[in-house]
Amino acid sequence: xxxxxxxxxxxxxxxxxxxxxxxxxxxxxxxxxxxxxxxxxxxxxxxxxxxxxxxxxxxxxxxxxxxxxxxxxxxxxxxxxxxxxxxxxxxxxxxxxxxxxxxxxxxxx
Amino acid sequence: xxxxxxxxxxxxxxxxxxxxxxxxxxxxxxxxxxxxxxxxxxxxxxxxxxxxxxxxxxxxxxxxxxxxxxxxxxxxxxxxxxxxxxxxxxxxxxxxxxxxxxxxxxxxxxxxxxxxxxxxx
Numbered sequence: 001x002x003x004x005x006x007x008x009x010x011x012x013x014x015x016x017x018x019x020x021x022x023x024x025x026x027x028x029x030x031x032x033x034x035x036x037x038x039x040x041x042x043x044x045x046x047x048x049x050x051x052x053x054x055x056x057x058x059x060x061x062x063x064x065x066x067x068x069x070x071x072x073x074x075x076x077x078x079x080x081x082x083x084x085x086x087x088x089x090x091x092x093x094x095x096x097x098x099x100x101x102x103x104x105x106x107x108x109x
Numbered sequence: 110x111x112x113x114x115x116x117x118x119x120x121x122x123x124x125x126x127x128x129x130x131x132x133x134x135x136x137x138x139x140x141x142x143x144x145x146x147x148x149x150x151x152x153x154x155x156x157x158x159x160x161x162x163x164x165x166x167x168x169x170x171x172x173x174x175x176x177x178x179x180x181x182x183x184x185x186x187x188x189x190x191x192x193x194x195x196x197x198x199x200x201x202x203x204x205x206x207x208x209x210x211x212x213x214x215x216x217x218x219x220x221x222x223x224x225x226x227x228x229x230x
Contacts, residue, residue, distance in 0.1 A: 033216040035154070042204060042220040043146075043154065054218070086154050090215040096168045098144065098156030098215065 002091045004101035011107040018074040020104045022087030025068060030089045032070035034063055037103075038083045046085075047072060074106075082108045111135035111219065113205045118224030124194055131188040131205030131221060138186035139163070142208035144217065145179060145190050147201035147226075155201070158190065159208060159215070173199075195228045202226075 005023040012018040022032060032050050035043040045054045047063035050070065060075045074081055087101040117129040129145070144159040158169045158179040167179050178191040188205055203226055207219035 031214045031216075035217070037154075042222050043217075044220070045216065045218050048209075048216045048218070049214070084153075088154075088156075088216065090213070092213060095171075096159075097170060098146070098159065098217075100146075100154040100156065103153040 002089075002093060002099055004087055004089065004099055006085075006087060006101040006104045008102065009105040009107065011109055012074075012077050013109045014077055014079060016077055018077050018081070018106055020072040020074075020085050020106065022070040022072070022101050023068060024070070024089065027065055027068050027070055030091075032063070032065050033088045034072045035086045035088065036081075036083045037086065043086065077108055079108050082106055113207065113219060113221035115203065115205045115221045115224035118203065118226045120227045120229060121192070121195055122230050123196055123228055127192045127195060127226060129190040129192065129203055129205075129224060129226070133186045133188065133205075133207075136207075136219075138181075139183045142210050142215065143179075143181060143188045144206045144208050145188075146204045146206050146217065146220075147199075148204070148223070149198075149201040157203070160188070192226070195226070197228050200226060200228045 034047040036046045037043040050065035051063045062073045064071045084103045086103045114132045121127040145157040160167045160179045176194045180189045202223040204223045205221040206217040208215050
């Protein structure tokens with residue numbers, strides 16, 4: 001079955017760039033979406049269709065998709081960016097279903 | 110105000126039943142696909158089920174097929190999840206989610222705050 005692979009955690013200093021990856025297969029045929037979930041809150045859509053920024057999301061957030069890896073990049077990281085980040089695709093290879101990566105916990109040092 | 114509000118969570122014994130509801134407001138409910146996504150305690154997000162905007166199609170996560178039923182009531186702008194024969198591994202916060210579907214690609218642009226379901230004897 002289709003699986004999305006994310007690093008469980010990463011840390012970055014304020015002002016630096018965080019790069020969160022999402023590994024899959026045949027990504028060029030799929031669109032990848034990204035969600036931010038802060039502690040105790042519901043997830044929020046950050047990036048859709050690989051690189052489109054959701055309304056209200058700072059320009060510091062960007063996305064890309066190439067080959068078997070999708071990437072969420074957060075430039076000039078701030079303390080408020082500390083959260084869990086999830087990638088997601090809609091899988092139509094068999095029965096249609098939603099798939100999430102395991103999530104990456106971003107810690108701002 | 111555009112929002113989704115879940116209700117119906119609680120403690121349920123394995124093998125019994127529980128019905129979750131989600132009240133939508135502030136947008137045209139009948140124009141959107143709707144989904145349930147859950148999050149077990151301390152774990153990641155899991156898509157559970159989805160229903161097309163007009164109720165014509167439903168999809169389910171393999172582990173809930175035959176046990177859970179997703180439905181919607183356009184007249185009340187309400188989404189439901191009937192949980193039959195729940196198991197301990199169904200314990201999670203259940204989020205009601207609005208789906209955007211374009212050319213077969215689906216993402217989730219509006220989330221409720223969630224309702225906690227605990228399956229325990």
